Structure formats: structure tokens, C-alpha cells
Amino acid sequence: MQVTNKLTPFFENLNFERDDNTMVINFGPQHPSAHGQLRLVLELDGELVVKAYPDIGYLHRGIEKMAENMTYNEFLPTTDRLDYIASTSNNYAYALSVERLIGLEVPRRAQVIRTMLLELNRIISHLFFVATHALDVGAMSVFLYAFREREFAMDLMEDYCGARLTHSAVRIGGVPLDLPEGWLENLATFIAKLPEEVKTYEDLLTENRIWKMRLEDVGVISAEDAISWGCTGPMLRGSGVEYDIRKEEPYELYEELNFEIPISDRCDSYGRYLLYMEEMRQSGKILQQLIPMYGKTEPQLMAHSPQYISAPKEEIMTQNYALMQHFVLVTQGMRPPVGEVYAPTESPKGELGFYIKSEGEPYAYRLKCRAPSFFHTGLLQELLVGTYIADVVTIIGSTNIVFGEVDR
Amino acid sequence: MRKYTPKDNVQGKSYYTDRFWVAPRVPSEAIEVGSHFDEVVKALSKEVTIDDAFVQIGQLRIVVDAGENYKTLQVLRDACGYKMCSELSAVDYLAQDGEFEIFYQMLNLDEAKRVRVVCRIKEGEAVESIVPLFKMANFAEREMFDMFGIKVNNHPYLKRILMPDDWEGYPLLKTYPLEGDEFASWYEVDKIFGKEYREIVGPENRDPARIDRYDSQRFSRVGYEVPFGEKIDKENEKENPIEYSETLLVDYNAGSKILEKRR
Numbered sequence: 001m002q003v004t005n006k007l008t009p010f011f012e013n014l015n016f017e018r019d020d021n022t023m024v025i026n027f028g029p030q031h032p033s034a035h036g037q038l039r040l041v042l043e044l045d046g047e048l049v050v051k052a053y054p055d056i057g058y059l060h061r062g063i064e065k066m067a068e069n070m071t072y073n074e075f076l077p078t079t080d081r082l083d084y085i086a087s088t089s090n091n092y093a094y095a096l097s098v099e100r101l102i103g104l105e106v107p108r109r110a111q112v113i114r115t116m117l118l119e120l121n122r123i124i125s126h127l128f129f130v131a132t133h134a135l136d137v138g139a140m141s142v143f144l145y146a147f148r149e150r151e152f153a154m155d156l157m158e159d160y161c162g163a164r165l166t167h168s169a170v171r172i173g174g175v176p177l178d179l180p181e182g183w184l185e186n187l188a189t190f191i192a193k194l195p196e197e198v199k200t201y202e203d204l205l206t207e208n209r210i211w212k213m214r215l216e217d218v219g220v221i222s223a224e225d226a227i228s229w230g231c232t233g234p235m236l237r238g239s240g241v242e243y244d245i246r247k248e249e250p251y252e253l254y255e256e257l258n259f260e261i262p263i264s265d266r267c268d269s270y271g272r273y274l275l276y277m278e279e280m281r282q283s284g285k286i287l288q289q290l291i292p293m294y295g296k297t298e299p300q301l302m303a304h305s306p307q308y309i310s311a312p313k314e315e316i317m318t319q320n321y322a323l324m325q326h327f328v329l330v331t332q333g334m335r336p337p338v339g340e341v342y343a344p345t346e347s348p349k350g351e352l353g354f355y356i357k358s359e360g361e362p363y364a365y366r367l368k369c370r371a372p373s374f375f376h377t378g379l380l381q382e383l384l385v386g387t388y389i390a391d392v393v394t395i396i397g398s399t400n401i402v403f404g405e406v407d408r
Numbered sequence: 409m410r411k412y413t414p415k416d417n418v419q420g421k422s423y424y425t426d427r428f429w430v431a432p433r434v435p436s437e438a439i440e441v442g443s444h445f446d447e448v449v450k451a452l453s454k455e456v457t458i459d460d461a462f463v464q465i466g467q468l469r470i471v472v473d474a475g476e477n478y479k480t481l482q483v484l485r486d487a488c489g490y491k492m493c494s495e496l497s498a499v500d501y502l503a504q505d506g507e508f509e510i511f512y513q514m515l516n517l518d519e520a521k522r523v524r525v526v527c528r529i530k531e532g533e534a535v536e537s538i539v540p541l542f543k544m545a546n547f548a549e550r551e552m553f554d555m556f557g558i559k560v561n562n563h564p565y566l567k568r569i570l571m572p573d574d575w576e577g578y579p580l581l582k583t584y585p586l587e588g589d590e591f592a593s594w595y596e597v598d599k600i601f602g603k604e605y606r607e608i609v610g611p612e613n614r615d616p617a618r619i620d621r622y623d624s625q626r627f628s629r630v631g632y633e634v635p636f637g638e639k640i641d642k643e644n645e646k647e648n649p650i651e652y653s654e655t656l657l658v659d660y661n662a663g664s665k666i667l668e669k670r671r
Contacts, residue, residue: 243517
């Protein structure tokens with residue numbers, strides 16, 4: 001212990017004052033570029049990180065516990081709060097796993113709308129990534145441009161479901177609403193403008209000397225490490241592994257759509273940034289193909305499955321049996337068959353999947369949310385070692401972690 | 409007769425159950441001869457004993473002995489191409505069998521196939537860590553320990569991850585109530601002020617619409633005004649010309665399902 005008096009005051013970092021020793025600093029949990037509630041304990045030798053310890057759990061709300069105490073439909077809006085930048089992808093991943101569990105076929109129009117929402121959400125999430133990542137690194141103007149465009153995308157979301165952030169726009173068995181009048185035209189206007197906008201960000205960043213100096217060869221993850229650490233999404237494809245669940249294990253309409261999966265062999269933050277840019281273009285391309293598909297579909301929005309899904313409102317109001325069945329489903333909740341399911345989906349951050357263990361009761365016996373950001377945070381303890389303190393923020397930004405789904 | 413509430417599972421339950429209703433099961437298919445999964449099972453059965461293997465919703469489910477979890481995953485990774493472990497966690501079956509079910513969700517990146525390796529351990533037993541095989545298990549096994557209290561042998565840093573380090577109890581056990589146990593409800597009070605302040609601070613009230621009509625510091629009066637901080641109680645209350653419904657104070661700690669002793 002230190003003996004403190006007026007001549008030798010208390011040194012917080014006494015170890016650092018000694019020769020050949022390291023300084024321990026605390027990064028977060030309230031640091032603006034910690035992307036939420038990340039606390040990093042960094043051990044520094046000069047400016048070099050020699051040890052990094054990500055401390056998580058500051059946003060832990062026990063969502064998996066809540067899932068065991070809620071009926072399947074009750075839990076759906078809670079999934080919004082996982083990755084709150086891209087709520088639809090959470091809603092969808094959950095709905096998909098329940099649908100696979102009960103073996104439900106979703107009507108074609110609902111599939112088109114869902115795929116549209118998923119891709120629109122991917123654009124929203126990627127715009128958020130570019131904006132905040134650039135802001136972390138020090139490029140202020142990209143933030144403003146990207147957020148302007150993100151507002152237009154969120155306006156589209158708001159037009160469809162009324163919410164901008166927590167959408168709950170996907171239901172188990174379909175979607176609750178049809179597209180409003182003029183929505184497709186607005187979407188077409190948005191995606192027509194998108195490539196130009198992406199070009200604007202690229203003009204500002206891609207060949208920018210400072211941007212390249214800050215990102216190139218920073219946060220290098222080899223392909224083996226990325227696989228071993230359970231990296232998915234752009235983190236995996238940025239290390240040269242071509243794996244996109246939309247292509248490899250297609251769900252919804254991705255099998256029929258024509259799009260490309262960009263990969264990068266650079267393994268660094270710069271490569272990952274390029275991927276995000278290209279993925280936005282590809283999402284625009286997917287949306288363009290989806291618009292004509294919508295017109296060719298029947299107007300049915302929710303799957304017909306009286307045991308699990310309530311009938312449409314008109315039937316409930318006119319037919320006795322539909323009303324009874326709706327009453328049972330609302331008061332008791334659906335009872336999926338006994339079994340377990342793991343349904344992976346490609347969320348903007350990576351592989352988002354829900355493992356559901358059902359014991360045939362209206363409450364899930366166990367629900368495990370496989371959140372991509374959780375594993376990307378785990379990677380930080382190895383990735384940050386050997387980098388300089390100035391690069392720490394770049395690397396955290398480039399992993400694109402969102403604490404809603406890290407802590408759950 | 410009062411309804412019996414089981415103490416070993418305090419999670420949400422349906423208010424209505426039909427005794428004669430038999431829940432349907434998700435169909436489990438046999439493994440097709442010559443398929444990819446068939447090869448996986450063949451390669452595995454050379455090294456480990458497989459208790460059960462079938463395909464469910466497009467994914468292979470293999471049940472192995474808990475002592476052979478490391479070996480199984482090693483064979484899967486090196487011989488069958490399952491290079492990524494996407495998820496691992498546990499399911500609490502203590503009430504039924506006194507066991508935990510641990511699952512490892514494996515992914516083959518080349519074939520786009522998924523295998524779930526399942527093993528069961530008795531309460532108090534430990535499993536071998538798979539961190540040498542998959543580094544993602546570092547965080548995932550810590551979370552499993554944090555949520556279920558399952559010890560993992562040879563883990564580099566087995567410590568709570570989501571809950572605070574000084575937390576008592578394992579939140580995802582079926583015996584742990586959703587609203588938390590006694591330790592959880594007094595956690596902040598005990599930590600900041602000390603146990604002797606429990607009486608003074610009082611239990612946490614989670615009713616967001618709570619109104620305490622005798623608290624003149626935090627609530628404004630309906631009907632007539634009183635000076636800030638004035639002590640008012642039921643006896644000395646003036647007659648109130650406005651009628652309004654009384655919101656009862658709900659003592660959440662009195663009625664909740666808190667167990668005397670948790671396992």
C-alpha cells in the first residue's frame with residue numbers, strides 16, 4: 001500500500017510510475033465510441049495494448065429469461081430490443097424459428113414484404129455503421145450524410161409499421177399489414193437514389209488519405225481466427241471466407257433473387273468497410289427485384305393454420321369458430337410441438353439465430369439467442385492486443401457490435 | 409383445495425391445461441444412407457459412442473456422453489469439416505431428471521450443414537472446455553457458467569460475464585423466479601448502504617403507475633395542497649371533495665415465489 005502524505009500524494013497508477021511497467025485504463029462503459037455499454041480494461045505499455053479485457057453485461061435485461069415466461073407471440077416485440085439498429089431482422093429470426101418449429105408455410109405476399117423489410121433494415125443498419133464508424137475515426141461529414149439517408153429509410157419503415165426503431169413488423173406466420181398506398185413508389189425513389197448516396201460516402205472515404213491510414217492493416221483477423229472465434233457476417237467475409245446464410249442456407253425469397261456476396265481478402269478494417277458499402281448496393285439491387293414481385297402475389301398476409309395462427313380480422317368478426325380459436329390463442333397462447341429448432345438468418349451484423357426448445361407448452365422451455373455481436377466482442381480480447389490505443393476505437397467501430405444483443 | 413405450485417420450476421405456466429392432451433412432436437427423420445449426415449455419423453462412431461442420432465428440421469442431432477464432448481467436437485472439426493461452433497449453451501432439466509442438457513451447435517462452412525451435439529450432465533458435474541478447439545467457447549462457456557452455474561474444466565478464465573461478479577444464484581435455472589429472488593431485490597441496497605438499511609429504504613416497488621397519497625415529497629396531492637414534506641396520514645387527513653380510486657401499494661416481495669433454499 002502507498003503511504004500518502006502532503007509530500008507523496010496518492011498515485012492512482014503507481015505501477016505505471018515504476019520502470020518497465022504497464023498502465024491500466026478503463027474504457028467505458030459510458031464512452032461515446034464504445035457503441036453502447038462496453039467496458040474495456042486495457043493494459044498499456046506506452047501506447048501499445050498488451051492486454052485487453054472486454055467487460056460486458058451493463059445492458060443485461062434477461063431477455064432469454066423473459067422468453068421462458070412469455071407466450072410465443074408476447075415475446076416477439078421483446079426481440080426488437082436485441083439489435084435495436086435492425087429490429088426487423090431480430091423479429092424475423094425469431095418468427096422464422098417458431099415457424100420452422102411448427103412447420104408453417106408463409107404466404108407469398110408476406111414473404112415479399114418480409115424480404116423487403118429485411119433488406120431495407122440492412123441498409124438502415126449499414127448506414128448507421130458507416131456513419132458511426134466514420135465519426136469514431138474522425139470524419140464528421142459522413143455521419144451527417146449517412147444519417148440523412150437513414151432518415152429516409154426509416155420514414156419508409158414508419159410508413160409501413162408506424163415505428164422507426166422498434167418495428168415488430170414481422171409476425172409469426174406472416175406480416176400484420178399490407179403495404180400502404182404509394183409505398184412501393186417511395187421505395188423505388190429511395191433505392192434509385194441509394195447508389196449515388198453510397199458513391200458520395202465512398203468519394204468521401206475510400207480514397208481519403210486519413211481514412212486509409214486509420215483503417216488499413218488495422219484489426220487484422222485471419223480466416224482461421226475468424227472461424228474459431230465464431231465471427232459471422234461481414235467480419236467473416238472480410239477475412240476471405242465466403243459464407244452468407246442468404247446464399248448458403250436460403251430462407252424467404254433469397255433463392256429466387258439475383259445478388260452477389262462481396263468478400264474481401266484484406267482481413268482488415270478497410271476491407272470490412274468496403275464490404276459494407278458493397279452490401280448496401282446489393283440490398284438496393286434485391287429491393288429493385290422485389291418491387292415487381294409484389295404485384296404478382298395473392299393478398300393473403302398471414303398463414304392459414306387454425307391451431308397456431310389467428311384467422312384474419314374479418315373472419316374473427318363474422319365466424320364463431322374463428323373467434324373461439326382467436327380467444328384461445330390470445331389468452332393461452334399457441335402450443336408448438338415438442339422439439340427443438342435452430343434457425344440461422346443473416347442479420348446485418350452476422351448470423352442471428354434462435355435456438356428454441358419447446359416442451360409443447362405455450363411458453364418456450366428454453367430460448368437461446370445466438371447474437372453475432374456477442375462473439376465479435378469476445379474476439380476483442382485477442383484482436384486488440386498488439387495494437388495502439390489510437391486504433392482501439394477503429395477496431396471496436398469496425399466490429400459493428402450493438403450492445404442490445406451482446407448483453408441480451 | 410389450494411392449487412399445488414411446484415417449487416422446482418417457477419417459470420411462466422399456462423393457466424389452462426388439458427390432462428388428456430398429448431402434445432405433438434416435431435418429426436425426427438432417420439439419417440438417409442449415403443447422405444452427408446450418414447458420413448458424419450460413421451466418422452464419429454469410429455471414435456466415440458453415439459447414443460442417439462437423427463435429423464430434425466434439417467439438422468443432425470447427435471447425443472453423446474458428456475465425457476466425450478471434446479473428442480466428438482474434435483472429430484467433427486478435423487474429420488468432418490465442422491470448423492465453426494456457432495453456439496453452445498445448456499437447458500435446465502433438473503426438475504425432471506436432475507440433469508443439464510448441453511448443446512453445441514456446429515456449422516460446416518463448405519457443405520452448409522449444421523449438426524447439434526447434445527450431452528447431459530448431472531447436477532454438480534463439470535464438462536470439459538472446448539476453448540482449445542473453438543475460441544468462441546471462451547465467452548460462450550462463461551455465459552453458460554454465469555446463467556446455469558455449470559462448471560467448465562480447463563477454461564482459461566471461468567468467471568461471471570453478464571451478471572455482476574458478486575451475484576448469488578444462477579438466473580436461467582428454472583428455480584430462479586423471473587422477478588429475481590431476495591438477494592436480487594436487495595442487491596443495490598445491500599451494496600450501497602448495507603443490510604441494516606433494508607428497513608429504512610424499503611422494498612422496491614415495480615408498479616410504474618404507483619401513487620402514494622401519503623407521500624407529500626414525491627407525489628402531488630389530489631384535492632387539496634399540502635406543504636412539501638408535510639407528514640400526512642390516514643387519521644389526520646382532511647375531507648377530500650374529489651373522489652378518486654385508491655391505488656393499492658403492491659408489496660411484490662410478499663407474494664412472490666421466493667424459495668427458502670435454492671438448489
